[in-house]
Structures are given as C-alpha cells and as structure tokens.
Amino acid sequence: MAELTRDTVDYALTQVRAALDRNNVQEAIAALERLKQDEQVEVFDELDVEDQVELLPRLDPETAAEIVVELDAEDQADIAERVDDQTLSRILDEMEPDDAADVIGELPEERQARVLAGMEEADDVRPLLIHPDESAGGLMTTSFLTLRPGMTAQEAIDALREWNPDDEMPYYLFVVDRERRLVGVVSLRQLLVASPNRLISSIMNPDVISVPAGADQEEVANLMKKYDFLALPVVDANNRLLGIITVDDVVDVIEAEATEDVYRLGGVPDEERVFSPLSFSLKRRLPWLYINLLTAFLAAAVVSLFEGTIERVGILAAMQGIVAGMGGNAATQRITILVRGLALSEVELKHALPVISKEALLGLLQGIAIAIVVGVGVAFWQQSAVLGWIVALAMVGNLVVAGLAGAGVPFLLKLLRIDPALASSVIVTTFTDCCGFAFALGLGTLLIAYLPI
C-alpha cells in the first residue's frame, strides 16, 4: 500500500511541476486537489519553496492549512516568511490555535501584529504566544468546550452538538466553575451512557490531574505516558483552565525529545536532518568538531610528554590506543544508559552516589575482565610479559576512570543544569583518552628497563 501511494505521489509531483513550468497554476492546483490529504502533504513537501509560495494563495485555505501544519517547523518558517500577510492570515485561521501560534511565533514581531490583525481567530492565538514553544502552555490548544457542574448530561450533549467543531474533539471534557477554575472531568463515554437528566457534577470525576502552563514539555510527556491520558488540562496559578494538551501533540514531543537525546549524544545540533543542504550541514557540524579538536590536542599533549619513551619502545604507541579506546567505549555505554535514564526521569540527582559507586565498581570488574584478555594477548603478540602487564594494569586503571567519570559527569552536568546528553561524551572521553595515554605510557616509562628495545 505504501508503495502505491508513493507512485501516486511521484506522478502527481511530476504533473504539478510540469504545470508550474508552463505557468499554469490552476492546473497544478487541480492536480494537487485530486490527491488524498497525506499525499498532498508529500507532494507539497517536495516542491521548492518558490513553487510552494506560488500555490498557497490559490489553494482553498482549509486545504492549505492542513498541508502547512504537517510540514517541518523549518519549512513552515520558510513559507511564512515569503507568503503575503493576507494569505497567511487566512490559512492560520483554519489551523488549531496552538499550531497557528507555532507558525506566528517564528515571525518578526512587527509582522506578527499585522498577521494577527488580519485573522478572525486572533483572540484564540494571542494568549498562546506568551508561552515558550517547549512548555505546556506552548503545547496546549485554547479551542475547547468546557462544561459546568450544574448542566445536565443532555444539556452537555446539546452544547456539544451546537459547538460542533470540525474534527478535533478530545475524548475528555473538562468542567469549570464560575471563575473558570477546573473542578472535574467527564469522558465522552460517561456522557453517552448517563441518563439525560443527571447533573454533570454527579457524573464527573473531581480528581483531575493538571499541569501549570510553565511546565516543561518533557514533564508533560512523562505524565501523559504514565497515566495513559488522552488529554491533559493546563491551568494557571489559581487553577483556572487555560488550555488542553492532547495526546497527539505529546506523541510528537516524545519523538522530538528522543531525537534530541540521540543527536546530542552523537554531537549533532538538533535542527539537522539527512536531507539538509550541504552548506547547512557543514556549518552546523563544524563547531562540534572544532571543540573535539581542542580535546584531541589535549590528549596529544599528554602523549608528547612521553616522546622519549615512545622513541625507545615504539610499540607503546600501538598499546596507548587500545587502553584509551576501551576506556572510551566503556564510558560511552554508561553515559548512554544514564543520559536516557535522566531524560526519562527514571534517575534523579539523589541517585548520584549509589549509581557512581556501582559504576566505579563495575569499571573495576570490567577492567579486570578485559585486562586478562588484553594482557595475555599482548604478551604473546609482542613476546613480552612485561608489556602485557603494562597494558593490563593501564586498562584496569582507565576502566575505573571510565566508571567514575562516565557516571559522575552526567550527574554533575545535571546539577549545573546543563543537558547531560550535550556534553557528557566529549568531557568523559577527554578523561579516558588522557588517562589512558598517561597510564600506558607512564607505566612504560617506569618499566622501560624491562621492555624489549
């Protein structure tokens, strides 16, 4: 099925491009409108931004909104920047307020005012602009229906019928008092099966879990995941209902946060994707490489201290890499586990001592297990028991360093309110490189009299 869709998309893309090449925008529009919604998004996504901007004003605003909302934040910003105010206002009017706010939030302030002035639904969007994108307030939508405790089930159903939103309606309806304070929650199912005259106050569940507007989106995601919520209300300091976060927004957050973790551990700035332009990739990835270059020079400086030793026993230059590399590998494993655990709130700062102790002990045991293999291997390979002992002892030392630093640095960064995913690796591998080189070459220097020259 996926393949068939792909063919349809490729065919439509060719048609749209050909029509645009002939300057026949109407035909391009027609080709696009023949497609299903997800196919429209895919075709549109593959067009150049110039073509996209040419098509948008001629598309039905609702269709345009459905397409634009599915694009990457980056592409949305590109389009919003180039399309005229009136078209943008019309398209944003068709979006959910939270999605519209995301688009407007990226515009320069002066243009925000003009675009909002042209919108009918501006009042739903404005309050959302004050919340940061990655907070509960930035995730929530303000377009929702509330019930009152004194309504009957039938009155609530009538209100729903009258309100009749296009498509999105959360499975839960929230109940507020006269001051808009959140007092309960009713599911559509409860409403459906209740007898028509029952009061909402007798149907609703008064224990509602909510989050403040300033809560971080990761916290929101963890909460919704834990309780399998389909919707979560957002309140102000006085428990007044400000908005609702629905589970589909949270799915995106979970994935975005995971990608952020993966990327940061790999030394990649968040914004890049596989198909980012070459110049963008070059500009984004270089700074991280330059930071790593600094640490590489630091490690090289450690090696240079032992130049004399290396010139007498050249094979030590091969051994230093084994010791340093294994320390890096062992550290990377524990950084990975720890960073993910911290991100998912499975681990907290108070766990630092037991975790660091466990990992240091584990490093010692790993060091011994690897030292035996590496020591025997090197002794046979180089026909020197002393060289085997040097590498083995250096390995034990460096894996203890990997245990201490690999567990300690993520906690330390967390304490300093720096994302552990961001900097743990580079700091810890600097430790394991420098210590690995120092241990191997230092022991070599001490025992040089016993080494084969």
Place this chain on the structure above:
Amino acid sequence: MAELTRDTVDYALTQVRAALDRNNVQEAIAALERLKQDEQVEVFDELDVEDQVELLPRLDPETAAEIVVELDAEDQADIAERVDDQTLSRILDEMEPDDAADVIGELPEERQARVLAGMEEADDVRPLLIHPDESAGGLMTTSFLTLRPGMTAQEAIDALREWNPDDEMPYYLFVVDRERRLVGVVSLRQLLVASPNRLISSIMNPDVISVPAGADQEEVANLMKKYDFLALPVVDANNRLLGIITVDDVVDVIEAEATEDVYRLGGVPDEERVFSPLSFSLKRRLPWLYINLLTAFLAAAVVSLFEGTIERVGILAAMQGIVAGMGGNAATQRITILVRGLALSEVELKHALPVISKEALLGLLQGIAIAIVVGVGVAFWQQSAVLGWIVALAMVGNLVVAGLAGAGVPFLLKLLRIDPALASSVIVTTFTDCCGFAFALGLGTLLIAYLPI
C-alpha cells in the same frame, strides 16, 4: 508535587518492608492499599521479588493487575515465574487481553496452557499469543465493541451502555459487516451528535486505514503519528477486524524504539537500566567491549607496522590520535543523523547514492576546514611545517573516509537487514581508526627525511 509523592512512597515502602519483616502480610497489604495507584506501583516496584510474590496472592486481583501491568517486562517475567498458577490466572483476568498476552507469552509453553486454563477471559488472550510482541498483532487488544452498518445511532449508544467496559474505550468505534470485514469507522462524537434514528452506515466514514497483524510496531507508530490517530484497527488478509491498537500503546512503542536506538548507538544491550544489578550490567556490557577490543587490536596492528618510523619520530604517536579521533567524531555525527532518519522512515534505501555523495563531499570540506586549523597548530607547536602538512593531509583523507564509511555502512547494514543502529559505529570507527593511523604514520614514513628527529 512530585517530591511529596516521593515522600509518601518512601514512607509507605518503609512500612511495607517493616510489616513483611514481622511476617504481617495483612498490614503490608493495608499500607499498600492506602496509596494512590501510581504510588502503589512505585512502592511495589522497589520491593524484592520475594516480597512481591508474597504480597500478590493477598492483594485484590484488580489492584494486583493494575500494578503488574505497569512494571518492566523483565520484572513481570520474574514475578510470573514465581507466583502460583491460580493467582496468576486471576490477575491476568483483570488485565486488558493484550497486556495479559505479553505476560503469558514469556512463560514456558506447558505453563501457558495451565494458566490459560485457569482464566475466564482466555479466549480473548489466546489469539494474541500467535503474534510476535513487536508486531501490530502483539500490540492490539481484542476486547472492543464493534458496530454494524444497519444499526441506528440510538441502538449503538444502547449497545455501548450495555457493554459498559471498566474504563478503556477508544474514541473511535469500528463498523464491520456480517463476515466481520471492516467497513467503516464512527467517532464517539459523531454518535453523540447524530439524531437517534440515523443509520450507522450513513454516519460512518468508510475510508478506514488499517494495518495487517504482521506489521512491525515501528510502522504502526509511524502511521498513528502521521495521522494523529487515537486508535488503529488491525485486520487479517481478508480485511476482517482482529483487534484495535490504541494510542497509549503506541506512546510506549515510540519511547521504546527511541531508547533502543539510543542504546544501540551507545553499544548497550536493550534490557539494561540504570538500576539493573551489578552482575547483570557486567554480563550484558562485556560482550560489546570484547568486540571493540578486537577492533582495537586491529588498529594497534596498523600502528605496529610503523614501529620503526615512530621510534625515529616519536611525536607522530601524538599526531596519529588526532587524525583517527577526528575521523571518528565526524563519522559519529553522520551515523547518528542517518540511523535516526532510517528508524523514523525519513530515509530509505533508494536515497543511498545521493546521501553518500553528499556526505563524502561534506567529509572533504570538513577535512579541509579542520586540516587548516590542525596543520597550522601542529606546525607552530612542533616547529615543523612538514609535520603540519602531514597531519593536515592525513586529516583530509581520513575525513573523506569518515564521509564514505559513515554514510555507506548504515545503508549497507539496512540492505543486509541488520539494524544500522546496532553495528554502524563499531564498523565505521574501525575504518577511521585504521585509516587515520595509516594515513598519519604512512605520510610520516614517506616524509621522514624532512621531519625533525
């Protein structure tokens, strides 16, 4: 709020443990039952498995089910193994069939039969056992209500009232014909606002997207994410409705798949968590370290080929590490982006050529950008322009290798149906280590006459 809960949990945990120490199971149960559900889970989770198994038969089966379902798959398996058949059957009866199937699926076959025989809801669970855990069939639940096209809205609402499940009811209801073939979907909202006499066939949307039972869970997650679905029907080859996947199950999948990616990139076996026991961590992490040790020996063998050169110009041993390390860092960045893109289906095999070309060119440009800095730096540090040139040229060469291998290996593994996250790093860094050493030391050997000795 999170902190308060934590105190409650710690206090309750002390109480439960103290009661169990005095062999007063009843008091332990009472302490547990006073807590809210999520607190119960946390307290239970921190108990030893012996204590858990002692408590379970005395807990209300519904409470027991709510607790067990929230535990890790690993803990569930430990408990299921130790608790008696009758208790297990009673607890599983209280779970959703898909959750029960996950627990039963981990038992030995003979015991599966005994436990199923003791269950009332065994017929809902049995069909789920034939599907692998990580497929659509393994994710779906078989406990759901279906509508028929000929029903009226009122009849559907009556059916809902009568069916009255405990809590879980998807927002969407699926419509099937006489042969249980999927013919449409109706949302609770549509049902709620429709006039009572309208036929389901006139309310329903006949375009239902579904997945086959064998579909991979990652595919399911991508589909639900793309369309913001709250529920997705699972069908057999004849389009007969087998079950329903709800969004809360998919949230777990998205997170689990992300964790798997993060872990595999970091060389960690999936099952480990920060609080896994020391012996478990040691056993799990060592094999990966031994694999890395093999590749470290390979790289060391490359260095050993140049022992003579190193003994004449010891500083080359410091330079080799800079060249190899930077290649590894540049490769890690692109592996990260590519592996994540492949996992999220943003990148496919057909993109291999353009992506590898882009990354190779990027590697060349990165190489030049870094070579300039590193060449000038080394030339000044070591007062040797020739040494600067050696490191600079080796750097360009190794970053091209990092570009080709870093982009090529993930695609190659994908082609061979091996998860790129699993093995890309170790293979590619073996390339960048060996080539980095060979380039730096090889050029050093060629130009040794011009180096300061």
